Amino acid sequence: MSRAARTDPRRAAGGAAGGLVRQVLPPVVLLVALVGTWHAVVVLGDVPPFVLPGPAAIARKLTTYLDPITSAALVTGRNAAVGLVVGAALGVLLAVVAAVVRLVDVLAEPVVAALAVVPVVALAPVLYAMYGAASEQARVIVAALAVFVPVYVTTLRGLRQVRPVHRDLMRALAATPVQAARTTTIPTAVPFVFTGLRMASSLAVISAIVAEYFGGPRSGIGSFITTAAAGSDYAQAWAYVLGGIVVGLVFYAVTATAEHLATRRAGA
Amino acid sequence: MSAVQEQPASPPTPHPRGAVAVAVQQVSRVFGGRGGDVVALQDVDLTVAAGEFVSLIGPSGCGKSTLLRLVADLDEPTAGTVRVFGRSAREARLARDYGIAFQQAGLLPWRTVRANVELPLALAGTGRAGRRERADELLALVGLADVADRHPDQLSGGMQQRVAIARALAESPSLLLMDEPFGALDEMTREHLQAQLLRICAETRAAVVFVTHSIPEAVFLSDRVVVMSARPGRVRQVVPVTLDRSGATTPGSEPHDDAGDDLRNDAAFFTSVAAVRDALHGGGAAGRGVDVR
Numbered sequence: 001m002s003r004a005a006r007t008d009p010r011r012a013a014g015g016a017a018g019g020l021v022r023q024v025l026p027p028v029v030l031l032v033a034l035v036g037t038w039h040a041v042v043v044l045g046d047v048p049p050f051v052l053p054g055p056a057a058i059a060r061k062l063t064t065y066l067d068p069i070t071s072a073a074l075v076t077g078r079n080a081a082v083g084l085v086v087g088a089a090l091g092v093l094l095a096v097v098a099a100v101v102r103l104v105d106v107l108a109e110p111v112v113a114a115l116a117v118v119p120v121v122a123l124a125p126v127l128y129a130m131y132g133a134a135s136e137q138a139r140v141i142v143a144a145l146a147v148f149v150p151v152y153v154t155t156l157r158g159l160r161q162v163r164p165v166h167r168d169l170m171r172a173l174a175a176t177p178v179q180a181a182r183t184t185t186i187p188t189a190v191p192f193v194f195t196g197l198r199m200a201s202s203l204a205v206i207s208a209i210v211a212e213y214f215g216g217p218r219s220g221i222g223s224f225i226t227t228a229a230a231g232s233d234y235a236q237a238w239a240y241v242l243g244g245i246v247v248g249l250v251f252y253a254v255t256a257t258a259e260h261l262a263t264r265r266a267g268a
Numbered sequence: 269m270s271a272v273q274e275q276p277a278s279p280p281t282p283h284p285r286g287a288v289a290v291a292v293q294q295v296s297r298v299f300g301g302r303g304g305d306v307v308a309l310q311d312v313d314l315t316v317a318a319g320e321f322v323s324l325i326g327p328s329g330c331g332k333s334t335l336l337r338l339v340a341d342l343d344e345p346t347a348g349t350v351r352v353f354g355r356s357a358r359e360a361r362l363a364r365d366y367g368i369a370f371q372q373a374g375l376l377p378w379r380t381v382r383a384n385v386e387l388p389l390a391l392a393g394t395g396r397a398g399r400r401e402r403a404d405e406l407l408a409l410v411g412l413a414d415v416a417d418r419h420p421d422q423l424s425g426g427m428q429q430r431v432a433i434a435r436a437l438a439e440s441p442s443l444l445l446m447d448e449p450f451g452a453l454d455e456m457t458r459e460h461l462q463a464q465l466l467r468i469c470a471e472t473r474a475a476v477v478f479v480t481h482s483i484p485e486a487v488f489l490s491d492r493v494v495v496m497s498a499r500p501g502r503v504r505q506v507v508p509v510t511l512d513r514s515g516a517t518t519p520g521s522e523p524h525d526d527a528g529d530d531l532r533n534d535a536a537f538f539t540s541v542a543a544v545r546d547a548l549h550g551g552g553a554a555g556r557g558v559d560v561r
Contacts (some may be wrong), residue, residue, distance in 0.1 A: 165374035168342050172368045175391050176359055183387065187378045 006062055053235035061239040068224070069243040076220035077247045080208040083143020084251070087204070088197055090144070091151030098152075112152055120145040121207055122216040139211040146207040147200040151193070158192025159185060178212040194259035197215070201255040205248040221247065288354070289443050290316040295348030297334050307500035308334045312348070314494060314503065316475050318442065323486035323493045325544065332479045333447050333500025338366055339477060340445050352443065364392060366443040367474075371451045373428035373438035375420040381431050382407065382416040384483045388438040406434040409468060426457035433465070437472065442467070444476045450485065452493055459532075461486055466513060483548070487511075487540045488532060495547040505547040509540045510548030 035055050041047065042054035049057060062069065098105035120142055127138030155178035162184050170180040212222025221244040294312040299306045309331040316322045326334040337343040338350050341357035352360035360366065367388075375384045385403040394402070407413045410430040420428055429449055436444060450458045462485060471478055480486050486493045490509050497504040511531060531537060 014402050096420070163374070165370050165372045168370065169368070169374050171342055172340055172361065172366075173391050174364055179391050183376065184390070187376070 015241050038081050050232060050234055053238055056236045057235040058242070061190070061233075061235045062242060065228065065236060065239055069186040069221075069240055072219065072221045072224050072240065073243040073247050075136070076208050076212070076244065077250070079139040079220065080143050080204040080247065080251065081213075083140045083208060084147050084197075084201060085155065086140070087144035087147030088151045088200065089168040091196070091200075092147045092155050094191060095155035095159060098156055104221070105156070106225040107151075112149060114155075116149045121210045124211040124216075128215045133215060136217065138216060139208050139220070143204045143208045146203040150199045150203065151196040154192045154196030154199070155189060160187030161188050161192065163188075191259070191263040194255070194262040198252070198255040198259045202248060205244070205251050209244050278407060280297070287318055288315060289318045289352065289476060290314065291349075291351040292335070292339065293349050293351075295335070295344070295345045295350060297331065297338060298346045299360070309338075310500035310502055312501070312503055316443075316477055318475050319473045321469060321476045321478065321490045323480055323490040324496060325480055325483065325486045325493055325548070326496030326501070326504075327498045327548075328481070329501070330496040330498040332496055334501065335496075336445055336447050336477055336479050340366065351547070361401050364388070364439055365441060366445050367439065367441035368445045369429070369432045369436045369447070369449040371448040373420070373432040374424075375431055375435075377420050380417050380419055381412065381423070384420065384431055385438060387435060392439065402438060403434075406437055407431075408468075409437070409471075410434045410464065411478060424457075426461060429453065429461065431465070433461075437468070439476075440472065440475055442473075444474045446476060446478045446479070448479050451480070458482075458485070465489065466534055470513075483541055483544050484532070484537075487544060492532045493540075493544050495544060504550075507540065507543050507547055511536050511540070 038052075039055050042052060047054075092110065094104075098108055113257040123145070124138055124142050127141055128135075131137040166184045166188075167180075172183055177184065209220065209225075212220045213226055216223070218224070218227065220239050225237050225240045225244070228234070228240060273344070281520065292312055295309055295312045296307070297309040299308055308329075312331075312335060314322075314335070324335060326332050334343065338345050339352065339357060341350075341361040350357040353365055355363070355365075375381075376387070379387070382403045386399040386407050389399040389402060404413065404416065407416050410433055412427060412430055412434070415423060415427065420431065423431065433449065434535075436446075450461055466489060476489075478486070478489060487509055488511075493507045493509060494503055495505045495507060496502065511534060513531065
């Protein structure tokens with residue numbers, strides 16, 4: 001978000017079309033070049049499909065299996081979304097408590113540090129045993145745990161960013177603690193929360209997919225990638241990977257937009 | 269507090285809030301630190317009459333900002349008493365007896381200019397219509413009515429500081445506390461805002477405690493200049509300033525920079541500047557950190 005574009009709406013409107021082309025064109029050109037090279041290497045080099053399937057083969061599989069890929073993406077997306085919401089809610093809630101009660105902060109710190117270090121997906125097999133092999137529950141929990149850490153850390157940090165001059169101001173204006181929280185602490189923290197959410201959104205999708213590698217019902221993107229790869233249908237596996245990429249991009253785009261809206265006015 | 273205050277100010281004295289705005293008696297403030305205690309203020313006495321403009325000037329570390337923070341009850345004295353309009357500093361703060369402006373404008377970036385000025389009124393529970401009316405009135409007073417719907421990051425530093433002053437005036441305080449409010453501004457903007465502040469003070473009849481490290485600024489604005497010395501912070505001398513400010517304080521929405529310039533070229537102005545400078549320099553290494561232009 002450029003300052004100039006914000007302060008001068010005319011210039012932003014006038015240059016929008018040109019700016020969009022300049023922003024979008026280079027990555028598109030790069031992508032086309034990469035796919036073209038990939039195709040050329042596979043065709044000219046006669047690369048066997050189990051080493052690297054060509055983009056044409058993957059595109060064929062993608063169109064053939066569009067329905068199952070879409071429904072798998074929806075299952076994985078749902079798991080990641082529920083995990084994101086639950087994990088973020090818990091993260092924000094506990095961060096608020098930790099910001100208010102110093103003891104909670106001290107108690108939670110090592111636990112959160114431990115959670116941050118442990119690869120949460122590794123819990124998946126244990127959780128499948130707890131919730132049964134037919135349940136999506138384990139995947140949601142894995143995603144929620146992965147989301148919790150960055151959201152908690154950034155929110156707690158944000159809640160402590162109130163500028164000293166604002167703290168003095170609140171005191172000088174005889175604001176009650178609730179008023180001070182509403183007028184300064186929360187607005188200061190909100191952009192941090194959304195930055196945490198953006199970071200966490202990718203983690204939610206990755207965790208939901210990888211958790212599927214470890215078992216559970218055959219429903220999501222991750223399950224089908226493993227099945228396709230086990231059946232030596234690598235082009236199909238890649239088609240499912242593309243489905244996973246789309247889910248990840250959607251999550252990122254939604255949270256990045258939310259972050260942009262939230263941080264628009266937060267610059268001091 | 270409101271009933272007395274909101275009467276239209278009539279030129280003849282006595283002041284509706286009594287004779288004394290601020291009474292500081294034998295105040296000391298010691299900051300405990302790892303490297304030992306630091307005496308920021310020692311045995312400071314200061315009385316500010318209602319409607320009087322008093323500047324605190326001195327080298328860096330002389331405790332002038334600390335003294336202001338004690339009056340505002342943003343900090344508490346180690347010894348001594350601070351009374352504001354006859355009550356303790358804490359009671360005065362809770363009663364919202366003063367308005368305050370800091371060196372940083374300290375506006376809330378997520379609120380519009382108008383909403384920033386409305387903030388003290390919103391916290392005090394004033395209704396929406398009343399808030400808006402008062403904010404527009406204050407923004408007109410500081411000459412910023414046309415930017416009311418903008419956000420602070422779209423304003424220059426000088427404009428932000430004017431918004432902060434409008435915010436400080438929101439509840440028509442009888443006391444205005446200002447901690448180097450023009451310190452970060454360029455000389456042109458600074459003189460312009462000084463002239464505006466003089467006019468605003470004449471209109472509102474508020475007492476002002478003004479921290480600065482510019483001698484001309486202190487002399488231009490003040491009835492009395494309190495010269496402080498550092499380590500430990502004490503009041504070294506109080507210099508009375510007698511300038512005829514009637515030209516610069518004529519009410520009106522336009523700033524009176526020309527009248528301000530006349531005042532700055534007055535012989536009495538130079539005499540007072542010299543007096544304050546002598547007071548600052550008398551007694552060794554006091555000049556550090558002081559703007560002696």
